[in-house]
Amino acid sequence: MKQTEGGVTAAKGFEAAAAAAAIKYKDRTDMALIYSKAPCRxxxxxTTxxxxxxxxxxxxxxxxxxEYAQAVVVNSGIANACTGAEGYGYCRETAAAAxxxxxxxxxxxxxxxxxxxxxxxxxxxxxKGIKELAETKNSSVENGTAAAKAIMTTDTVKKEIAVQFTLGGKEVTLGGMCKGSGMIHPNMCTMLSFLTTDAxxxxxxxxxxxxxDIQDTYNMISVDGDTSTNDTVLLLANGQAGNPEITEENEDYHTFLSALNYVNTYLARKMAGDGEGATALFTVKVIHxxxxxxxVTLSKSVITSSLTKAAIYGHDANWGRILCAMGYSGAQFDPEKVDLTFESAAGSLKIIENGVALDYSEKEASRILSEEEVIVIADVKMGDAQATAWGCDLTYDYVKINADYRS
Known part of the structure; x- marks a missing residue:
């Protein structure tokens, strides 16, 4: 498997477009189209x-x-949530226009x-936006990227990826784009993810x-603990790669699943790291x-702890907050057997061993916690299972963004 250029237009037969419909934003695109030349599974x-x-x-x-799907029309700026029968009727009108x-x-x-x-x-x-989308759609990398940018709200960066791999001797491509920065605490699986493949x-x-796959990817991220009304992940497969159709859980199925996991993990991490106001991706690995x-319970409890997230923003190795979050998670473990280690591109430092603080350097800990991704490894010494969750730090800007969101 190798990463390749682009996103939703990377797979054979898929096109995309973006348009500025002035739904909310006056200075940018705010509608996107994904279209397949062939019908898709x-x-x-x-959202739950x-x-x-x-x-x-x-x-x-x-x-x-x-029987099949062939297009996705997305708008940003208005969620069409809590809009009653009229809002559902607008979905029908949107689909009819497309x-x-x-x-x-x-x-x-x-x-x-x-x-x-x-x-x-x-x-x-x-x-009007749909008409423009239909007229300008194509399979270029640029149009795929434009679509990824059009679905952003408080996101600060576009999020897209594509990978290539082999199924039954045929080259297959899987691409995707997503948006998500606030109101992120998926339980389904405001985040949206759209995946396309020619498998x-x-x-x-x-x-x-x-x-x-969503259990280990999108369901393992959190920005603010709020599960959106709009969480959606869609996966379209048009079969244009020409591989023998996967109809059983064989080697090709597991290869496809691995590629899907790679793409979803990448997109999930991008959303967590681009949390509203965030300065760092906060990764928690619970091992043994x-x-x-x-x-899963322990790792997600830590990334959703406001006190821990604030400590990460302050580059403060306040490990007591981490143990506290693990303790109220509902999962049973022995606090006096836990080891905690901080890691980043700046190095690795064990903070506590068997529940007791080691003689570590606060200056060194702060240096490690000052990187763009901060990792906490919690070793509970009970078995062989593990899980990884992703979140972000909690900053002053998170409150500013959400206090001003509607204005």
Missing amino acids: AAGTF NLVKAAPVKWDMEVVKHS AAALDIPAEAVLVGSTGVIGMQLPMERIK AISKELLQKALST AESKEQA
Whole structure:
């Protein structure tokens, strides 16, 4: 497997476009299109928040009941959440407008929205944007990147990746783009991720691969502990690579799953590191746990601790906050057996051993904690299981961004 240039247009048969529809932003693009020249098998995972945005409800129906999917239309600026029957009707109108512009069935169109909750979509602008998207779509790397930028809200950088690998002697490509910076605490699987591949794979196994992989990728990140109303991951496979169709969990399936994990891990880390106001990606690895469940619970408890996140921002090796977060996680362990180590590009430093502080240098610890990625390794000495979670530091700017978000 190798990383290649681009994102959602890297796989054969996929095109993309971006448009400035002035939905909220006056100085940038805010609509994106992903289109496949051939019908696609579609898989999806969605927010577990009881309050589900209209696009989530629409996409759940398309993924479950439509024979195939062929396009995704996304807008930023307005989330189309808590908008009632009118908001769901706008999903239908969006799909119909895209269907007419692309000459495909409306039930083959998926939709996505991100932005302010409670506002209705300006449908005339949306429809005008769709027309522009359909007219300007192509398979260039530049258009794929433009689409990745168009779906940003408080994100500071675009997030895209593509990889190539071999299935049945054929070169296969898997690409993706996502957005997410705040209201990030996925439990599904405001984050949106769109993945495209030219692999031939059955709908059942495509869904199984996605549902399996999100547990170790998107479900292991958190910026602020808020599970969005709009969380959506969509995976489209058009089979254009010409590989023998994957219909069972064989070697090709596991190769595909590995590639999917690589892409999703990359995108998940990008979202965590680009958390609103963040200055550092905060990675927590729990090792030698009794079970995977225990390791997941412990690692996620640490990355969601506001006190620990604030300490990371201050480059302060306040390890007591980490042990505290592990202690209230609900997972059982012996605090007097835990080792904690801080790592970064600046080096590695063990802080506590068997629950007791070592004679370490605060200056050295602060230097290690001053890098763009800070890693905490918690060894609980109970077994062979492990898990990794990703978050970010908590800064003054997080409050500023969210205090001013609607204005």
